Structure formats: C-alpha cells, structure tokens
Amino acid sequence: MPAADLTRAALSAARVWLVGGGKMGGALLTGWLDHGVAPDNVTVIDPGLDQGPHGVRLAADPAAPLAEGPAPDVLLLAVKPQVMDSVLPAYRALGGGPTVVLSVAAGRLIAGFETAFGPGTPVVRSIPNTPAAVHRGMTVACANGHVTDTARATCEALLGAVGDIAWVTDEALIDAVTAVSGSGPAYVFWLTECMTQAGIDGGLPADLAARIARATVCGAGALMDASPEDPATLRRNVTSPNGTTAAALEVLMQESGGLGPLMSRAVAAATQRSQDLAG
Template sequence: MTISLKGTLVLVGAGKMGGAMLEGWLKGGADPKKIAAFDPGPPEEVKALLDRHGVRLNPPVSSITDAEVVLVAVKPQVMEEVLPDVVPVGRSKPLILSVVAGKTIATFQKFFGGDAAVIRTIPNTPAAVGRGITAMAANPNVKPAQLELARALLSSIGEVVTVDDEAMIDAVTAVSGSGPAYVFYLTECLASAGEKMGLPSDLAMQLARATVAGSGELMRVSGQPAATLRQNVTSPKGTTYAALQILMAENGMQPLFDKAIEAATLRARELAK
C-alpha cells in the first residue's frame, strides 16, 4: 500500500518496532523528508537507516508545525515520561496512532485533548519480518481519511484488521499479541517430545522449527481453513490420527488454550487500568 503524506509523520520511539515500521514506510514510498523520529538512543541499525535516508532525528519540537500523524512506539513504562515533550506537535490536530501495549485511547486524550483523533493498536512480534498482524480501534474523532492512512502505515509490517470496540483489544492482545510466545512454546514442546522418543536434541528442534514455520506458511499461502489443512494431513487410523486423539481429547489442547487466553485477556484488562 502506497504511503502518501501531506504533513509530517512524527515517530515517537525508533526502537525495534518503530524501526521496522520506518523501514516499511520508506520501502512503501514515504518521503523521508516528511518523517521526524524522536528517540534518545535508537539501535545502530535504525540510526543507520535514518542517516541513509536523511530522516530527521530529534529535531526541535517547535520546528514541526504540520504534523499529520504522531505514531507512538515506546515502552508502556516510559510513555508518561516521553509524551509531554512531543505534545506541542499536536497543535496541528494530527492523528495519534499508538502501538503502545496496554495504553487506552483515554490515556492519549489526556495528553492531546478530548477532541484528539486516536487509534489504539496491538501489533505482534512477527512485524519485525513483515509478517505481523495488527488490530486497531479508533475513537469517534478519527476521520475516514485518517483511518486509511493508519491502515497504510500499519500494513508496512503485515496484515491489518479493525475492531469496532476498544474493549476487544484485550482479547486481541491475548490471541495475536501474546500468541507468538504460544507458538514458540509449542515448538519447544514438540522438540522435547521428539527427544523423549530418541531423537538427538538438535535434530528434534530442527524438525520442530521447520514444521511449525512451514505449516504457518502453508496456511498463509493456501488460504484454506486450519481445520481443512488438519483434516488433509490426517489419514484414518494413521499416526496423525493417533496423536490427535490425545490433543483433541476433552482434557486436551482446547480447554488449555481457553484457560490461557482467558488469563491473558484478564491480565490485559488489569494492565490497561
């Protein structure tokens, strides 16, 4: 999706997530002269990216009078300390786009005003390789053109979906925000089980990693439902069938995931208070 900017894109936080997005914006045709980044110590690779494209780093806040969007990509624990310094760019009534975990729309309105156009999002770590998925929830002040701009900016790191109710972000966090950790743990468990059946540990992990990564790519490319793909690989009374009898039992994976996602959702709600 082509990124066309009328005013300045202010990136607050040029760490791993902010850096990944910046790289995606530049690849998407964004004018580097219309981007300003604020970060006291960006990683070396991000600093090199900024230098290579001539993106402004930590310019005087007063020099930015045409902010079109302010994307906040800092850690939640430092946000309250960082935001006051960039609030003056809000004079031009930009879109406030947050990728800060656990911070509500109301939190940003506290800084930028009750009439601020705010979109809260939750991306996930595969964004680092352009395979993330980001859910976004907008307040009523967000105009259709701002929503489209947000979608274009977020598409630089993967898929984008919209939820109508900000409260759904907590469940999104539990499923896709925290989800990569579950997949990594599944890989660990698969490898460990292989070891118990006599495989060398390095081979078991190689098999598990390739299987999880390859299955994910097959699911993405084929577009078929996960259930269909599972059925396609399950021969009647075969080895996969035998394993699934355990995994799909009444006390198998589904109730465990139900409990896990519920726990993560409740924790997300607690952290957002």
C-alpha cells in the same frame, strides 16, 4: 484508483514522527521505507539512537522538531507502556489539531491519550505483533471519533506496511486481540520448543529434533497462508483414520485436558492481564 495505489499515495505523502526506534518502531520504519514513505518525511525521536536509514531525521528529544515544524500527520508512539506517561507531556502541543496520535503500546487506553493531549485529538490505538519485523505482522486497531477517513487511511497504510491490519469499533476487544495475536507468536515458539523436546524424548538427537520441529512449524504456517482452506480442513487433510496423526490428536484434542481448553485458559489469562494493565 486501486487500493494498492491509494495505500502507496497515503504513505508517500505522510509526515510521521516515530517516538521510539526499538524493535517494533524499527520494524515499522523499515516497512514504511520499503512501501514508499519518503525518508525526509520521517523523524525518529529516540535518545538511544545515533544513526538511522539514510534520509530519516533523528532527534534525541522532541524539542527540535516541535520548534521547527510543521506538525506531523501522525505521531506514532512506539515506547514501552511503562514509560509512556513520562513521554507524553513533551508532545502535548500537538493535541487538539489534525495530528493523529497512533499508539502501538499494549494496555494503554484511548481515553488516556485523550486526557494527555486534550479535547478533539484524533487517537488510534493499535496492537501489532512481532512478525512485523519480517513484514508478516497482524495488527488490529481502534479509532476514536475524531479520526477522519483520510487520517484512518494513512494509519492503515502505515500499519499495513508490515503485514495485515483489521479494525474494531469496540475498544474492549483489544484486550482479547492482545491475548491472541499480540502474545500469539510466543505460543507458536513455545509449541516449537515442546515439539523439539518431545522429539528428544522420542530418541532424536537434539539438533535434529530442533531442526525438524522448526521446519515443520514454519512449513505448516506457510501452507496455511497459501491455502484457501480453513485450518480445520487442513488438519483433517493430514489426518488419516487410525493413523499416527489421529493417535496424537486424540491426546491433543481431549475435552478437558487437551490443547484446546488449555489455549482458552491461556488466552483468558492474557486477556485479564491486558485489562489489568489498562486499569
């Protein structure tokens, strides 16, 4: 069976409880429904929601779905890291069985979920990013030893419904992933802000500067996505010798104070913060 058909089959059969229907949870839910998850196979547990997509069950707390069963194939935790500890005890009964605990919360270790749910619980820790809202996300995931191939395929299908997905076997790498892709959209947005301000400083009207900066960043991203060439080649393609782009890159590519070393320091700071949050 082709990979796309396997993905759709895994999605259509999956029973999912989504804990937290906020921005990330909502983006995931939309992606699932668009890719074939049956609405009546999904339960969204969030006291702040009073309506959802047609056919998706809503619950204010886990008591009702836990009492009625059956247990979900995947319990996806999409609540903020700082409230996770207050949420987990309600789902303790799902631990130690076939239900996969799938987290999208930053800074929460697999070991913490194993402790909360008990021995033998399958756990997947993942880090998606905000472009998941437009189905262009990047997610990296890590599974513990209790996750079967079938469960892994289901988690991959769920996460892949909103973009690209990669796996790592070393959980320690998730901190760097968080710093690059999890936080990365903010870097791109800030670059766009800086380009806008630079245009204003160069004499452009503010609305025009904002328009061309935004369009340029979006267009360059689309070109990079569509091109088989790597970013370095694409950069060289637009850089004429002794031209305007070369003049700008001489500033941006300085060995000590340029964008490269600055980005490395920024990612290192975000990585350290991720490690600090994980304890």
